[in-house]
Amino acid sequence: AQKITQTQPGMFVQEKEAVTLDCTYDTSDQSYGLFWYKQPSSGEMIFLIYQGSYDEQNATEGRYSLNFQKARKSANLVISASQLGDSAMYFCAMREGLDGATNKLIFGTGTLLAVQP
Amino acid sequence: GAGVSQSPSNKVTEKGKDVELRCDPISGHTALYWYRQSLGQGLEFLIYFQGNSAPDKSGLPSDRFSAERTGGSVSTLTIQRTQQEDSAVYLCASSFALHNEQFFGPGTRLTVL
Numbered sequence: 001a002q003k004i005t006q007t008q009p010g011m012f013v014q015e016k017e018a019v020t021l022d023c024t025y026d027t028s029d030q031s032y033g034l035f036w037y038k039q040p041s042s043g044e045m046i047f048l049i050y051q052g053s054y055d056e057q058n059a060t061e062g063r064y065s066l067n068f069q070k071a072r073k074s075a076n077l078v079i080s081a082s083q084l085g086d087s088a089m090y091f092c093a094m095r096e097g098l099d100g101a102t103n104k105l106i107f108g109t110g111t112l113l114a115v116q117p
Numbered sequence: 118g119a120g121v122s123q124s125p126s127n128k129v130t131e132k133g134k135d136v137e138l139r140c141d142p143i144s145g146h147t148a149l150y151w152y153r154q155s156l157g158q159g160l161e162f163l164i165y166f167q168g169n170s171a172p173d174k175s176g177l178p179s180d181r182f183s184a185e186r187t188g189g190s191v192s193t194l195t196i197q198r199t200q201q202e203d204s205a206v207y208l209c210a211s212s213f214a215l216h217n218e219q220f221f222g223p224g225t226r227l228t229v230l
Contacts (some may be wrong), residue, residue, distance in 0.1 A: 035218065045208065045221035091160065103148060103212075104162035104173060105219065 003027075004092050006108035013082045013115055020067070021077040021111045023092030029053075033095045034075040035105065036066065040088040048090075051075055082115045089113075119143070121222035123209050129228045130199055138194040138225045142211030149192050150212075150219060151184060152176075155205035163207075166192060199229045 003026040013019040025034065036048040051059045051066045059066045067076040079086055089112050093105040122141045130136050142149050151163040162176040166186045177183070181199075186192040196203055206226050210219035 037221075043206065044223050045210070047218045047220060050218055093160075103165050103167075104150065104176065105152075105160075106162070107160035109159050 004094050004106055004108035006092055006111050008111045009109075010112045010114070013079075013113065015084060015115055015117050016081055018078060018080045019082055019113065021079070021090050021092075021113065023075045023077065023108060025073050025075060025092075025094050027073075027094065027096055029096045031096075034066070034068070035093040035095070036064070036075075036077045037091045037093060038086075038088045039091060039110070045091070049077070079113075084115050084117060087113060087115045121209055121211050121220055123207075123222040123225050125225060126223065127226045127228075129230065131230050132201060133198055135195065135197045136199055136227065138196075138207050138209075138227070140192045140194070140209030140211075140222060142190060142192070142209070143213075143220055144190075146211035146213050146220075147189065148212045148214065148217075148219075149186060150210040151192070151194050152208045152210065153205045154208055154224070158205075160208075163194070196227075199227075201229050203227060204229045 005024045032053045034051045038046045038048055049059050049061045049064045049066050051068045058068050063080045065078045089110045091110045092108040095105050124139045149166040154160045164171055164184050165173045168189050169186050181197045184194045206224040208221055208224045210221045212219045
């Protein structure tokens with residue numbers, strides 16, 4: 001069964017430093033997608049970045065980059081130059097398959113990031 | 118344009134009552150999803166719509182839960198005979214196509230007394 005594991009319940013980082021949030025996944029599919037979402041205390045889920053299983057290059061979106069290591073089944077999120085507004089819960093998620101039979105996201109348990117001034 | 122909207126934002130109900138939660142997806146988004154977020158269970162998938170049909174209902178926890186989508190747009194999640202364990206935040210998301218990122222609404226916080 002597919003599974004997403006986030007082993008860091010909480011992380012601290014100093015403002016302006018970089019931080020890596022860990023995510024490992026388990027799937028038997030060859031085609032899948034990996035996502036990171038941010039959930040601030042206000043509750044909304046904000047899409048950050050996407051990596052497809054066939055993408056050869058690591059995805060980047062501004063200060064966010066995804067360190068995709070397919071053989072290790074890991075998809076860590078790197079946030080560079082942390083800002084106070086980055087304090088939030090971060091969820092890693094996976095979507096299996098490309099045939100449209102299911103398009104659901106499986107979420108990890110999340111990592112609570114606190115950025116300190 | 119506007120994002121995904123959900124109503125009500127908060128709903129308090131008594132055990133045994135029925136509730137309806139509404140989701141308005143982003144205009145033009147063909148796919149719509151319902152998830153539930155609770156302290157004990159994290160984020161769980163409930164159901165996925167492509168147009169008005171639901172190819173995957175595997176996450177609905179019991180037959181008290183149902184959902185429909187009309188006109189390829191608005192969706193309603195109905196919970197009959199609510200139980201205290203139904204208390205959670207119900208999140209709706211939509212995407213432009215099957216493999217695009219899902220955009221989430223603000224959620225409906227359901228409290229069953």
